[in-house]
Amino acid sequence: xxxxxxxxxxxxxxxxxxxxxxxxxxxxxxxxxxxxxxxxxxxxxxxxxxxxxxxxxxxxxxxxxxxxxxxxxxxxxxxxxxxxxxxxxxxxxxxxxxxxxxxxxxxxxxxxxxxxxxxxxxxxxxxxxxxxxxxxxxxxxxxxxxxxxxxxxxxxxxxxxxxxxxxxxxxxxxxxxxxxxxxxxxxxxxxxxxxxxxxxxxxxxxxxxxxxxxxxxxxxxxxxxxxxxxxxxxxxxxxxxxxxxxxxxxxxxxxxxxxxxxxxxxxxxxxxxxxxxxxxxxxxxxxxxxxxxxxxxxxxxxxxxxxxxxxxxxxxxxxxxxxxxxxxxxxxxxxxxxxxxxxxxxxxxxxxxxxxxxxxxxxxxxxxxxxxxxxxxxxxxxxxxxxxxxxxxxxxxxxxxxxxxxxxxxxxxxxxxxxxxxxxxxxxxxxxxxxxxxxxxxxxxxxxxxx
Numbered sequence: 528x529x530x531x532x533x534x535x536x537x538x539x540x541x542x543x544x545x546x547x548x549x550x551x552x553x554x555x556x557x558x559x560x561x562x563x564x565x566x567x568x569x570x571x572x573x574x575x576x577x578x579x580x581x582x583x584x585x586x587x588x589x590x591x592x593x594x595x596x597x598x599x600x601x602x603x604x605x606x607x608x609x610x611x612x613x614x615x616x617x618x619x620x621x622x623x624x625x626x627x628x629x630x631x632x633x634x635x636x637x638x639x640x641x642x643x644x645x646x647x648x649x650x651x652x653x654x655x656x657x658x659x660x661x662x663x664x665x666x667x668x669x670x671x672x673x674x675x676x677x678x679x680x681x682x683x684x685x686x687x688x689x690x691x692x693x694x695x696x697x698x699x700x701x702x703x704x705x706x707x708x709x710x711x712x713x714x715x716x717x718x719x720x721x722x723x724x725x726x727x728x729x730x731x732x733x734x735x736x737x738x739x740x741x742x743x744x745x746x747x748x749x750x751x752x753x754x755x756x757x758x759x760x761x762x763x764x765x766x767x768x769x770x771x772x773x774x775x776x777x778x779x780x781x782x783x784x785x786x787x788x789x790x791x792x793x794x795x796x797x798x799x800x801x802x803x804x805x806x807x808x809x810x811x812x813x814x815x816x817x818x819x820x821x822x823x824x825x826x827x828x829x830x831x832x833x834x835x836x837x838x839x840x841x842x843x844x845x846x847x848x849x850x851x852x853x854x855x856x857x858x859x860x861x862x863x864x865x866x867x868x869x870x871x872x873x874x875x876x877x878x879x880x881x882x883x884x885x886x887x888x889x890x891x892x893x894x895x896x897x898x899x900x901x902x903x904x905x906x907x908x909x910x911x912x913x914x915x916x917x918x919x920x921x922x923x924x925x926x927x928x929x930x931x932x933x934x935x936x937x938x939x940x941x942x943x944x945x946x947x948x949x950x951x952x953x954x955x956x957x958x959x960x961x962x963x964x965x966x967x968x969x970x971x972x973x974x975x976x977x978x
Contacts (some may be wrong), residue, residue, distance in 0.1 A: 562591040582613025589617055637775045750807040757804045760855055764791060795891065797856035801848050802896070806903070809837060828918050831911040838904050845892055861887045 559572040570587055586600045605611045610802060648704055669745055756763065767788040771781050790796055813830050864887045873879065885893060920940060934953050938945045 545574070559588045564586055565772040582610055582617055582660055586613060588619045588677075634775065641773075641775055670867075677756075740907035749803075753800065753804045757799055760791075760800070764788060767791070781946050791856040794852055794856045794858050794861055794896075798848055798891070798896075801851045804900070809834065823920065824914065824918050828911070828914050831907060831914060833912060835904060835907050838900055838907065839869070842897065842900055845896055849888070863887055863890050 550580070556572050564569055568587060568591060570584060572588070583602055583604065590597055595696055600613055600616055601609045604613060621649065767784045770776060770784040771788065773781070775933060776784075813834050816830055824879050856863075863885075868886075920937065934949055938947065938949055
């Protein structure tokens with residue numbers, strides 16, 4: 528009946544009597560009266576079967592023992608259902624492990640308040656149409672988009688006006704019928720003009736709008752996510768704590784919020800957040816520059832070379848990243864220090880002589896920090912090497928020094944496509960560029976000027 532955390536009365540504590548020979552009812556009666564007397568209550572339990580049948584006296588005993596108030600208790604029950612509800616509320620409180628639990632009515636009230644709060648937040652968020660762009664190509668396209676925008680407005684405002692929704696559906700069906708009437712089923716798609724195909728196949732329906740998964744893996748998406756976490760780190764933690772303590776949420780949601788919060792509060796996560804925020808910002812800038820159509824191969828080679836040097840110098844800044852991580856992290860120790868040490872079982876022909884075990888700071892620095900930088904550096908060096916081969920192959924276009932050697936190198940590589948007179952043509956082109964007083968001694972300016 529009572530949780531194990533509640534101590535028994537003094538009369539039963541330390542008793543050497545055989546408890547099986549005593550009346551269990553009298554033991555629980557003395558137990559209940561002990562806590563009622565301790566709480567200075569005037570009520571007493573004479574018979575458990577009669578006094579605790581309504582649940583009020585049982586609730587008083589539990590409240591006296593736990594020093595907590597049991598919710599949803601009707602102090603003066605008049606019907607059998609009210610007595611039964613009091614007993615259920617008391618038992619739920621006893622089995623709740625000291626957690627505050629709401630009744631059904633209170634739970635529905637809290638859930639409705641939370642739903643209204645979420646609806647207000649959704650009303651303030653931008654609509655779906657603001658995140659997509661559609662080209663104006665024709666009257667059919669405009670009418671169709673207008674019909675679907677009416678549907679979007681009704682969905683965003685969450686209006687339960689069935690007439691408006693039915694009218695919008697009717698309008699959409701009429702537009703689809705007009706499109707089908709204009710094009711006969713026997714007519715091939717090849718005979719349809721390109722402009723009409725664009726008007727018909729244009730994705731004006733938001734239902735077929737999808738987000739490309741490739742965008743999630745780009746440097747820009749990852750950089751934005753890391754910067755958002757950096758600027759709102761404490762707000763994310765507080766939001767997870769609020770979700771974790773919200774009794775209206777499901778248990779799975781609360782446990783998931785607890786796990787995410789514990790991961791974010793670790794020192795390793797704070798360190799990685801600071802490190803990747805620095806790395807991704809520069810890598811995203813270089814990536815955007817490489818995708819520019821006006822970027823020359825010389826600039827590409829220089830950008831990759833500078834990025835490699837920057838990452839190589841980052842290996843010396845471990846202390847600064849650790850200091851920043853300690854300032855925002857709740858945990859001040861690494862997991863290898865706080866967790867139990869795992870010892871590997873050795874074989875018969877093995878020994879532990881000369882075995883080095885790294886713990887804490889050194890373990891994270893050598894096995895995580897340096898590994899990340901080495902991996903990024905090796906991948907960038909592969910790309911730099913590929914661009915370097917391409918740069919030396921076409922250096923006759925980007926650098927007009929030693930034209931004979933560079934022309935011969937390009938001719939040997941494309942011996943079936945380039946004639947031997949190409950070297951003389953490059954010398955003539957250099958003279959032409961010098962005569963035009965170009966700022967850079969390179970033909971790339973002349974090529975871009977013509978374009």
